[in-house]
Amino acid sequence: MLYIIIPVFNRWRYTRECLESLRQQTSQAFRTVVVDDGSTDETAAALARDYPAVEVVTGDGNLFWTAGVNLGIRRALALGATRVLTLNNDVVAAPDFVAQMLAAAAAHPTAVLGALEFDAATGEAIYGGERLDFRTNTRTDLLQELPTGQRTGLHPVTYLPGRGLLIPQAVIEKIGLFDEKRLPHYLADFDYTSVARRAGFPVYCNYAAQLSTYPEESGQTLTRQHRSVKGYYQHLFGIRGGGNMVNFTHFALKNCPGPYLPYFLLNGYARRIVGYFLH
Known part of the structure; x- marks a missing residue:
């Protein structure tokens, strides 16, 4: 069922x-x-x-x-x-x-x-x-x-x-x-x-x-509609943050093959740091 x-x-x-x-x-x-x-x-x-x-x-x-x-x-x-x-x-x-x-x-x-x-x-x-x-x-x-x-x-x-x-x-x-x-x-x-x-x-x-x-109703979209220092922090570290660095780290450690992990992490961190301002 x-x-x-x-x-x-x-x-x-x-x-x-x-x-x-x-x-x-x-x-x-x-x-x-x-x-x-x-x-x-x-x-x-x-x-x-x-x-x-x-x-x-x-x-x-x-x-x-x-x-x-x-x-x-x-x-x-x-x-x-x-x-x-x-x-x-x-x-x-x-x-x-x-x-x-x-x-x-x-x-x-x-x-x-x-x-x-x-x-x-x-x-x-x-x-x-x-x-x-x-x-x-x-x-x-x-x-x-x-x-x-x-x-x-x-x-x-x-x-x-x-x-x-x-x-x-x-x-x-x-x-x-x-x-x-x-x-x-x-x-x-x-x-x-x-x-x-x-x-x-x-x-x-x-x-x-x-x-x-x-x-347009997604949390990530709503967070980026009014950019601010607080919004940037929420983007990177808030539970609802689409660019949450901790969540991304957990995802990478669980799913990325070991040989590719260092680059995958560094690239992903860079995308999240600048991504809030690009979309």
Whole structure:
């Protein structure tokens, strides 16, 4: 049984839109767990009133993404999940999203699967997975490689984001849950899927499974909208900082092959130090 895990903190209008897209799925062979991490808006009341079939797990406001997702996964496994799918609340699933994910999972039962993403405002494809060369710390964007007519099927990638990530139970049994201790927010998803790949599980972006996202709502984008000394510090060291140096170090130590590690670290530090001002 597939369980969809959605961590939320406020922003009910996005959560409602996400849940409505799940209601419209052509396949209803799933259940939904929302991890409400201490929302102070109408989230709790609206979930109870409008979505009684949704399993709600609550936190105290200090879970952040990784611990929130782990809490939801533990609940799903206790309820009998054989697959889990992590989904951000600010995404809208195409009507056949679940059906396409389940079809790919049936054909590749040990694979970790991600989705093709589109900008909800423009309809433009914005994320189709990437491959990372640890030797040079350079990334290949699959969307730039593939002509529009070839954006179909499964494509092997180095890692995947957690915005629409299907994980088989076999992966959890072998490598455990997300690393909430060392990666409480950013990079936990890339780390987890990279670890899964190194443990022998295929990692694919499934171009048949499609999501619409709001890229301007990401924490990294919001942090950079109003640049300041405080924002720069948060970028490099805050839990929600997209350039968090400590998180990057943990990711590198866990995933980069030893011979390439010194350059990968130095290059990554330099990118983060200057990247705040370049985007």
